[in-house]
Amino acid sequence: MDKEAYSELSLRELRVLHALLQQRSITRTAEVMEMTQPSISKMLRRLRAQFSDPLFVRNGQAMQPTAKALDIADRLRVLLAAADGLRSSATEFDPARSDRRFSLLLTDVGMIHFLPPLIARLAAVAPDIGVRAVPLDARQFEYRLETGEADLAFGAFPKAARHLRRQRLYFDSYSSVLRKRHPRVRKCQSLAGFLAERHILVTGSETGHAAHGIAHRVLASAIPPTNVMLRVPSFIAGAIVSAETDGIVTLPANLARRLAPSLGLIAFDTPVPLPRIEIAQFWHERYHRDAGHKWLRNLAFELFSGTGRQT
Template sequence: MNLSKVDLNLFIVFDAIYTEANLTRAGQIVGITQPAVSNALARLRETFNDPLFVRTAQGMVPTPMAQNIIGSVRNALQLLRVSVQESRIFNPAQANKTFRISMTDLTEAVVLPLLFQRLRRLAPQVQIESFLSKRRETTKELAAGRLDFAVDLPLNTDAQVRHVKLMDDRYVCAMRQGHPLGKEKISIEKYLSQSHVQISSRRSGLGYVDLALGKMGLQRKIALRSQHYLMASTVIESTDMLMTAPERFARRHGLHYADLPVEVPAVETHLYWHESTDQDPANRWMREQIIEICQQVSRNEAKTA
């Protein structure tokens, strides 16, 4: 007997017949017609190779086979009901769940400290796995459930991926305190005369600054290309190299910074999730925490600006 392909709805009908001992009343409970109940019973009889219920003057009487399996059937249906109910409710205080988030080291530094302050208070058993997913794979990872969220720049995403803007910032020219260019407005000539650190998760390709310079027929000298802002800041602090970075990062790490001599678009950070999890209580709760944290960061920065 192969139960792997049995329609679970048949067991709901089975339970109703066992309880009511009447096909018509069983159908009323389940919400189907009496012929549909008879059809379901016929399929169950074929599956188990047993009559399961025998019609008598007292109603549909279960056979020994039916009596043997009713306990397991009801336990399984109850487990299914509990699972469905739990999927509609998320209790952060009792939840033992891991959220997987793709984000850069720059976003980690802004979001994770404040997020874990909240988790310790509201959801002490919730865990976070943070790693950087390749941008071209973000949509696939979200759709497959291997990733719950991505925090990144605006992406060309599939229509099934939802997103909301978390924060925006502007790029500045960052340098060490006491840098020779720190006391003056940086001209394009002096900007190009210096060596630069470029931050990119890709092995090659141009950034916003390089694209803007390219339109002017200009090119800067890249001495170091790195994936990580936090590492690059330690290089900046001990050299005269320049780094184009978000103002928030330069300010948080005590770097001196000045306006760029070339116009580049503002940097936006968005939160991404798949539409299949849009109504999931756990996903929605975590989204709310991340959004509120970023709003808090923006408010605090506005007060100190």
Template sequence: MKPDVERATSRVDLNLFRVFDAVFRAGSLTQAAAQLHLTQPAISNAIARLRLQFGDPLFVRDGRRVAPTPRARAAAPEISAALQVLQQTLATPQVFDAASSSRRFVLGMRDVLEFAMMPRLTQELLAEGPRLQLQSARIERRRLDRELAAGALDLSIDIPVPVGEGIVQEALFEETLCVAMRPDHPLARGRLSVKQWLAARHVAVSSRRLGLVLEDVVLQREGLRRDVAVRCQYYYAACHVAATSDLLLVLPRYYGEWFTAHLPLKLVHLPLELPSLQVMLYWHRNAEHDPGHAWLRERVRTLTRRGAPRP
């Protein structure tokens, strides 16, 4: 490091970066002040000092809130990660004793995986650590890197998504897709063909308002399309729709197996060649050697070693 850079960084108050991180996440000087138990003038003064260090406004007014500049957005993940490393260095013990720990673990996952994994994972984790806390949180995929870096999520369990260099990803399991329909559906009598499947009407599941779901992406590549009559946010609702209509539903087999025991549904093989549903485990490199984090990752691996847990 050059002498002039060393002198500049040696004069930086590390508390300024705590303020930066709080303002960036809250989008508000007032909320950041409340979180850090500081006055708003103190927050404003800290941001002003950082602006001099960065040579950039960092945050600009956007109505009643503040919006980060491109320079601030670029620096935010690194600052958050550095603060997390410092916090872990001070707070994390060298060993993790699950039996006596009251640590809270936050796992990012969507509703289908929460349904499959949380009951068994809760049972097994609390058997070893009765005082542990476990929380499932909905994933915002565009914010995944940031939330893992900031420690807002310990792990994320999801389908393959693009992530940055600071994120470690590991394949957990693959699951096949199948078709669900009511048992007395006209197509339930024989083997479902591609022609029959395409000619039928469908219920699809997506958390997004617009855009293609997996089945339709594959169909589009083949120059085909299907008729989606209903689009639900969750498989739970879609299964009830399929059980009370002539609509067909494509869903993960582990999910369908549970619902066939609770709803009038029949599962059949998907006639179209679709890739298996791949599920990945994500975490930030800063947590790689944390004993508690390593313990949690191994428990998740053990639970999914033979595929998706059957509820």
């Protein structure tokens, strides 16, 4: 490829190529890049012309990279990391004067727990800093952190890639909730009474609740199948259904305490022993020494762990 062709390459096009190499799908690439499929297709045609190579060929429904695409994949990753590094300032970061924008990956539960206190603190100490909350998908959160599409992810990911940086924020337990006018409020809080009641089971999903899988299996094995009235993938949906029925739903304790007063629910310790949930913040190595990023991580640690400082 000649020098003129090289000069026409843009970082955005290279990011799309990197995403295509990761996703092997125009549809999924459009989702993670927040672009339309026609835009991705148009950019791929341009990349093919610039590299004088098809870059990807169809193999059934999948897109397989050509030898040339595989050959440039590692160099492309290094190039994009270097480009991102240019944006990282080694100088002091002044949050009171910064207008930086941060993207956070959060589950639906995380948005309720993390965003209100975080936004309130930012309004007080860094009013021009913006935050974009992005729904957390356990299948793509590592990729979004790697590419710089997100700065931090909050949640429970015991199987997260080891190359990601992480810092524990707190442990959460489980509580069960039922409506205040439930006919057997006290009886439900004993093990026998709990197992005899109708239940709403939250199955968890790949959109951020993967760590809930063990707790779900424990509950599903303890509760008679005939007593399961509903299965849902959302803790919040389960709580709303519980507020309007006699069903019991088991939630992370922080969420149960947050939702119970507004939904007219009573929270109590789940009588079935369940594992604790380790909640952490995750980020990519390339931002580890970035002054603004470090400030945000320290702020999150201060707000959600209570004491201690990040090292």
